[in-house]
Amino acid sequence: MTLITRRNALVAGAAGSGLALSGCSKVVFGDKLTASSDFQRVLAHAEGWTLASQRFLLAGGALAREYRLSDISPKFKPNGTLYPSGEDYEDAVNENFVTWRLVVDGMVNRPLSLSIADIHALPSRTQITRHDCVEGWSAIGQWTGVPVGLLLKAAGPLPQAKYAVFHCADNLEGEPAKGGMQAPGQYYESLALADAFHPQTIIAHSMNGRPLDVAHGAPLRLRVERQLGYKHAKYVQRVQLIDRLSGLYGGKGGYWEDRGYEWYAGI
Amino acid sequence: MSTAIDTAPDLVRDAPRRRREVIYRHTFLVRLTHWLNALAIVIMIGSGLNIFNAHPHLYWGQKGSELDRPFLSIDDVNGAKGPRGVTTIGPVKLDTTGVLGVSTDHGQVLQKAWPSWLTIPSNQDLADARHWHFFFAWILAINGLVYLLWSLVSRHLQRDLWPTVGDLKSIPRSVLDHIRLKHPTGEAAKRYNVLQRLAYLGLITLVVLMVLTGLTMSPGFDAFAPWLLDLFGGRQSARSIHFLCASGIVAFIVVHLAEVVLAGPVNEVKSMITGRYAVRSDHD
Numbered sequence: 001m002t003l004i005t006r007r008n009a010l011v012a013g014a015a016g017s018g019l020a021l022s023g024c025s026k027v028v029f030g031d032k033l034t035a036s037s038d039f040q041r042v043l044a045h046a047e048g049w050t051l052a053s054q055r056f057l058l059a060g061g062a063l064a065r066e067y068r069l070s071d072i073s074p075k076f077k078p079n080g081t082l083y084p085s086g087e088d089y090e091d092a093v094n095e096n097f098v099t100w101r102l103v104v105d106g107m108v109n110r111p112l113s114l115s116i117a118d119i120h121a122l123p124s125r126t127q128i129t130r131h132d133c134v135e136g137w138s139a140i141g142q143w144t145g146v147p148v149g150l151l152l153k154a155a156g157p158l159p160q161a162k163y164a165v166f167h168c169a170d171n172l173e174g175e176p177a178k179g180g181m182q183a184p185g186q187y188y189e190s191l192a193l194a195d196a197f198h199p200q201t202i203i204a205h206s207m208n209g210r211p212l213d214v215a216h217g218a219p220l221r222l223r224v225e226r227q228l229g230y231k232h233a234k235y236v237q238r239v240q241l242i243d244r245l246s247g248l249y250g251g252k253g254g255y256w257e258d259r260g261y262e263w264y265a266g267i
Numbered sequence: 268m269s270t271a272i273d274t275a276p277d278l279v280r281d282a283p284r285r286r287r288e289v290i291y292r293h294t295f296l297v298r299l300t301h302w303l304n305a306l307a308i309v310i311m312i313g314s315g316l317n318i319f320n321a322h323p324h325l326y327w328g329q330k331g332s333e334l335d336r337p338f339l340s341i342d343d344v345n346g347a348k349g350p351r352g353v354t355t356i357g358p359v360k361l362d363t364t365g366v367l368g369v370s371t372d373h374g375q376v377l378q379k380a381w382p383s384w385l386t387i388p389s390n391q392d393l394a395d396a397r398h399w400h401f402f403f404a405w406i407l408a409i410n411g412l413v414y415l416l417w418s419l420v421s422r423h424l425q426r427d428l429w430p431t432v433g434d435l436k437s438i439p440r441s442v443l444d445h446i447r448l449k450h451p452t453g454e455a456a457k458r459y460n461v462l463q464r465l466a467y468l469g470l471i472t473l474v475v476l477m478v479l480t481g482l483t484m485s486p487g488f489d490a491f492a493p494w495l496l497d498l499f500g501g502r503q504s505a506r507s508i509h510f511l512c513a514s515g516i517v518a519f520i521v522v523h524l525a526e527v528v529l530a531g532p533v534n535e536v537k538s539m540i541t542g543r544y545a546v547r548s549d550h551d
Binding site for chain 2: 040071260261
């Protein structure tokens with residue numbers, strides 16, 4: 001009997017501390033673990049599992065859903081930089097982007113430098129797709145632009161190239177909705193070549209049948225439809241092919257990646 | 268006295284008017300998956316509420332942002348006497364200052380939807396909350412899959428959880444018994460009653476829906492399984508259903524913990540750790 005009683009007391013104690021753990025001390029434990037870099041390394045494994053499983057499921061190059069004209073959002077929420085700062089961009093807006101160049105360089109055989117007119121002359125793709133922000137909202141828009149794969153083929157990637165980096169004209173100061181530590185910095189993004197060559201990955205020059213407006217990334221923005229909104233770099237000036245991400249900015253392959261977000265944004 | 272094989276020999280005989288019999292109720296796999304599930308769900312709810320705080324609005328359909336019409340919003344507005352928390356559900360506006368929209372943490376007034384004490388981490392950080400959420404999502408899904416497959420193969424689901432016709436006929440009586448806080452004894456206590464069966468099946472359904480609506484929010488998974496978008500009526504509908512099912516799970520947890528306390532917390536918790544459950548005889 002005494003043995004049972006003692007065991008009961010132990011069990012009751014365990015149950016009681018379990019309940020307390022799910023209450024107020026949950027916060028303390030959660031915050032301590034969040035601050036631990038060892039624990040963050042454990043959590044970071046999930047990104048690898050997600051990437052591997054989605055690579056497997058999407059090996060056939062499945063397309064993101066394309067919607068009807070009637071599905072287009074009446075007002076497409078602009079996010080991130082709404083108007084890039086600096087005189088260079090202001091001048092570019094005033095002269096209607098006639099001197100804007102899109103450079104494709106890095107690990108390529110034939111670097112390219114294209115004007116907006118050059119890009120309009122290239123074969124284009126038009127798609128009505130859903131934009132999913134990491135914050136949780138979605139908007140549907142129609143995008144027209146040149147497939148990134150077509151530009152890369154023209155430039156001829158070197159065998160060692162692994163990533164396409166998209167360099168942008170905007171300096172972003174962070175976003176309150178996302179919380180956390182957000183130092184200002186130059187916006188950039190990167191994709192694995194598999195995603196850069198996907199048919200729906202385009203450098204868009206038009207939205208809903210009109211040239212892009214400034215809030216949505218004029219004159220050129222990236223669309224990478226099977227990933228979250230922060231991958232869709234706006235104000236793109238340069239596509240650089242490289243073999244590793246560690247040498248650029250924070251080394252994680254993108255503005256938000258350098259601030260803690262997943263590099264693979266398929267979820 | 269039972270002679271069943273799973274009946275443990277340690278009958279308590281020293282109190283004749285309070286005889287009890289110890290049965291082996293929960294197999295090792297049920298106990299293991301129960302606690303892993305409990306841990307994962309607590310973390311999924313806490314980190315999920317932190318993620319919700321990045322965009323505290325819900326919509327129906329494929330799309331939705333502040334420029335469209337949400338059916339649920341948790342906002343902070345600046346009133347004459349400082350910030351107020353306002354929760355809007357359809358046409359109804361509620362002042363929820365102190366809990367939703369505006370709350371305090373260590374004396375500091377914070378303008379966010381869910382208060383710090385409910386979220387993981389406690390400060391608003393979408394990146395960290397996503398790391399927690401997607402790590403434990405794998406644990407929840409794999410653990411749930413192991414449990415479901417095992418339950419089907421071992422017939423635990425069919426035998427112990429699926430209600431019989433007799434069970435369904437006993438719903439009114441079972442409801443009355445629960446209202447009167449009358450707990451079954453003897454043979455009746457050795458099997459799950461009908462409300463227990465329905466509650467556990469309901470929880471399993473909710474967790475399956477959580478996983479499916481979670482996957483529907485993934486733009487990558489959508490390309491693989493666009494039928495999920497049709498099943499749930501769009502990505503924003505899936506997000507709303509995700510939130511509503513999570514609310515259902517919270518309701519389950521509240522009732523589940525209350526029942527554990529009412530039915531005898533020591534015996535109940537011990538049975539989910541050791542597997543052995545004491546049943547009181549009919550002649551109390």
